[in-house]
Amino acid sequence: DAEITQSPRHKITETGRQVTLACHQTWNHNNMFWYRQDLGHGLRLIHYSYGVHDTNKGEVSDGYSVSRSNTEDLPLTLESAASSQTSVYFCASSESLAGGTGELFFGEGSRLTVL
Amino acid sequence: AQTVTQSQPEMSVQEAETVTLSCTYDTSESDYYLFWYKQPPSRQMILVIRQEAYKQQNATENRFSVNFQKAAKSFSLKISDSQLGDAAMYFCAYQNNDMRFGAGTRLTVKP
Numbered sequence: 048d049a050e051i052t053q054s055p056r057h058k059i060t061e062t063g064r065q066v067t068l069a070c071h072q073t074w075n076h077n078n079m080f081w082y083r084q085d086l087g088h089g090l091r092l093i094h095y096s097y098g099v100h101d102t103n104k105g106e107v108s109d110g111y112s113v114s115r116s117n118t119e120d121l122p123l124t125l126e127s128a129a130s131s132q133t134s135v136y137f138c139a140s141s142e143s144l145a146g147g148t149g150e151l152f153f154g155e156g157s158r159l160t161v162l
Numbered sequence: 163a164q165t166v167t168q169s170q171p172e173m174s175v176q177e178a179e180t181v182t183l184s185c186t187y188d189t190s191e192s193d194y195y196l197f198w199y200k201q202p203p204s205r206q207m208i209l210v211i212r213q214e215a216y217k218q219q220n221a222t223e224n225r226f227s228v229n230f231q232k233a234a235k236s237f238s239l240k241i242s243d244s245q246l247g248d249a250a251m252y253f254c255a256y257q258n259n260d261m262r263f264g265a266g267t268r269l270t271v272k273p
Contacts, residue, residue, distance in 0.1 A: 080260065087265055089264050091263075137207065141261075
C-alpha cells in the first residue's frame, strides 16, 4: 500500500542546532506540504512543493527550508533551531487539483522539542 | 490570504445525539475545495468529508454531512448518531492550490 512516512517521530535538540525532518511518500504525488501544529493554531503551512525542484513559502516559513530533488522526498530543515520551533510537524502529499481530489494524505507527525 | 475560522474551541455531545461544528472561511476565489479532517488522540489526520465549491449539493458520508453556504462562506459539519469513537479534534480546511486549516474544535462524546 502507498504511504507517507516521517522520521524521526520524536526529536529533542538544543537551540542553535541544525535539524532535518524527513518525509517520504510512495503515492507518486506531485504535491507535498509541511505543516506545524500548535495548540490554538491548528495546522499552519510552512513550505510546499508542486514538483521536483519547485518549492514555495507558506504562512510560517521563517527559519525553515525545504528542497525537492525527487518526487518521493521533501525534507524540512531548521537551520538554527529555536525554542519557538518546538511543535509537532506534519508532512502531507496530494494529487494535483486538476483531475485530482485535492485530498491531503498525512504522515504520522514528528514531535520536535528544542531546549 | 485565505483564512479559516472555527469559532468553537470545544463542543460536547451525548452519545447517539447530533452535533454541528461550525466553520467559516474568507476567500475571493470561486473555485475551491473544502474539507473536514478528524484527528483522534493517535494524532493521525483522517479525512471525514470533502465538498467541491462548484457543487450546490451538500456532501454526505454516512453519519457525516455538511451544510455548505457558498454566499455566506460557511461550511458546517453535522455528525448524526454520535459515537464514542467520534471524539477527536476536528479541523475545517480550505483548498485553492495549497490547503489552509482552522484552529480546530475538540469534540467530546459523553456516554
